[in-house]
Amino acid sequence: MKTLHRRRHAAIVVAIGALALVTAGVLLYAYRYPALDASAAPTLDILDAQRAVVGQYHTPSAEEIASLGNADAVMFGRRLLNETARLLPENVGNDLNCNSCHMAEGKRPFGNHYLNTGGGSYPRYMTRPGKDIGLAERINGCLQRSMNGTPLARDAPQMRAMLEYMAWLSRTVPDGARVAAPSEGPIDTSLTPDRARGQALYAAQCAACHGDHGEGRRDGSGDIAFPPLWGERSFNIGAGMARLYKAASFIKHNMPPAASREPPLGQQVLPDQDAVDIADYFIHQPRPDFVGKGKDWPRDPKPKDARY
Known part of the structure; x- marks a missing residue:
């Protein structure tokens, strides 16, 4: 009887040990090879x-x-x-x-x-x-x-x-x-930008993808991976992205595009002030002019962040 009891006890111990090993293996695999499938799009x-x-x-x-x-x-x-x-x-x-x-x-x-x-x-x-x-x-x-x-x-x-x-x-x-899906996210337009602070934030958080000099990055095949934010190969001064609060809203709600594996993929991690400061820094870097800018807002008041 005692021998049978010891055998059962040993079998239980072995089973628990095996289950622990399998669980550990599953967790290790999930950690090393995470699922990259995107979650279902919201309704x-x-x-x-x-x-x-x-x-x-x-x-x-x-x-x-x-x-x-x-x-x-x-x-x-x-x-x-x-x-x-x-x-x-x-x-x-x-x-x-x-x-x-x-x-x-x-x-x-x-x-x-x-x-x-x-x-x-x-x-x-x-x-x-x-x-x-x-x-x-x-x-x-x-x-x-x-x-x-x-x-x-x-x-x-x-x-x-x-x-x-x-x-x-x-x-x-x-x-x-x-x-019912806003095209642009809310941003505090009462904030006053700090361009020097924006430069430091850009260097720390944006330059890895968009380049130290805003030149952007290409992939191994030469295609655009991360667009340039200033310079002759970027958007001109007539673009909506050249406006302070439009750029800040985009940064706030879309950048960085992969800070985590969970929706919304890490966006909205920046405080409004950081987004405004970064935007103020890069929109005031050199970029092409827009020859038709004098015809803009012919009837309505210009927005307060218009560049011209």
């Missing part, structure tokens, strides 16, 4: 003109494009927005792509998303040109300002493809409705 409310919820928006996956009747055009538009400098060398005058500023292929709230480019959102009145503009004109504005280049013809295949991609993203949004 967002769709609001009508009275801000009543009329539906739910589910951010589509690029895997869905293949089943579309216009799959080739949508996929080409997606590539153009990701690889603008490479695919439109005659129209892009620097080292930026559209999605250098429109995060996660235009799908991220607070990241200058494209989710509300459909649903009858364009034409819309914009204060900078002082008139109603269409979506093609809006894209050309980015080409001329953020990418310091030249506009595309409105009926160019490349323009049509980008419009097709944006239409695909917003295809479930009814006319007159909007996805």
